[in-house]
Amino acid sequence: MDHKNKKQESNFWKGDPFTGFILGAIVGLIVGSINIATISFPWLGRLCFLGIWLFVGTQPRFKDKRTPEQIAKDKEERDQKFEEIREQAKAREAERQATKEQKREAKMQKNELKLQKNQLKIQKHQLKNRSKIKCPKCRSTNVQPLGVHKKGFSVGKAVGGTILVGGVGSLAGFAGKRSKKTDFVCMNCGKQFKK
Structure with missing residues (x-):
């Protein structure tokens, strides 16, 4: 049984080649980028990648020394x-x-x-x-508004203003135009009134 395991194990890759590959790729990209920007030494990033991959992959000290039970236990905990x-x-x-x-x-x-x-x-x-508001007829407070009432031109006011003041007094006919009154209706007796 041990003889089969020894045959399956590689004599060259005694460390952790997968971690070496990832670490080498990261360092190779960083060093290669810096190299392109500054030094321009040919193949420096690739050389760093290969060196780290081979070093970590072939050194036994980087190998995972846990037993398969420990690896399974760690995976369960994770x-x-x-x-x-x-x-x-x-x-x-x-x-x-x-x-x-x-x-x-x-x-x-x-x-x-x-x-x-x-x-x-x-x-x-x-x-x-x-x-x-109360109804003037039955004194009830049950009244509803109907609408706003506006006074128009008053002929009586215009004639009175003309007599008292003169030619300008005809403008007195418009004096009541601004005053607004609302029409109300009593809901009890039906009387309509303005307030």
């Missing part, structure tokens, strides 16, 4: 750590989603409270206006 990290990430994501949901609900409640406050303000304003 996989378990990765699983714990994944679970922690999922827990953090779930917590983040819960926090977003709580903020959304709090915002909706705040908006609902604002709507309720605005409705209360409108109701107070309506009650205040209803208490001020």
Whole structure:
């Protein structure tokens, strides 16, 4: 059995050729880039790559000295750590989603409270206006507005202004144009009036 393992093991690659290849490639790229920018020594990056790959791959001190059981155990521990990290990430994501949901609900409640406050303000304003305006016939406060009333040109005011002031007095006919009145109707007796 040991004889078969010895045959399978290479006499040349006694170290870790895979790690040597990766390390040599990284160092070779860095040295090659610096070489191109500054020194311009031909093949310097490739030579560094080959030297590191051969050195790490052939030296037995770089060989993994763990037993297959230790390698399997280390792999299980690594996989378990990765699983714990994944679970922690999922827990953090779930917590983040819960926090977003709580903020959304709090915002909706705040908006609902604002709507309720605005409705209360409108109701107070309506009650205040209803208490001020009363029907002249039955004294009821159950009145509704119909529309805004504007006064037009008044012939009587124009004639009176002309007599009192002269030619400019005809402008007095427009004096009532700015005053706005609203038409109301009493919901109890049906009387229409202006205020």
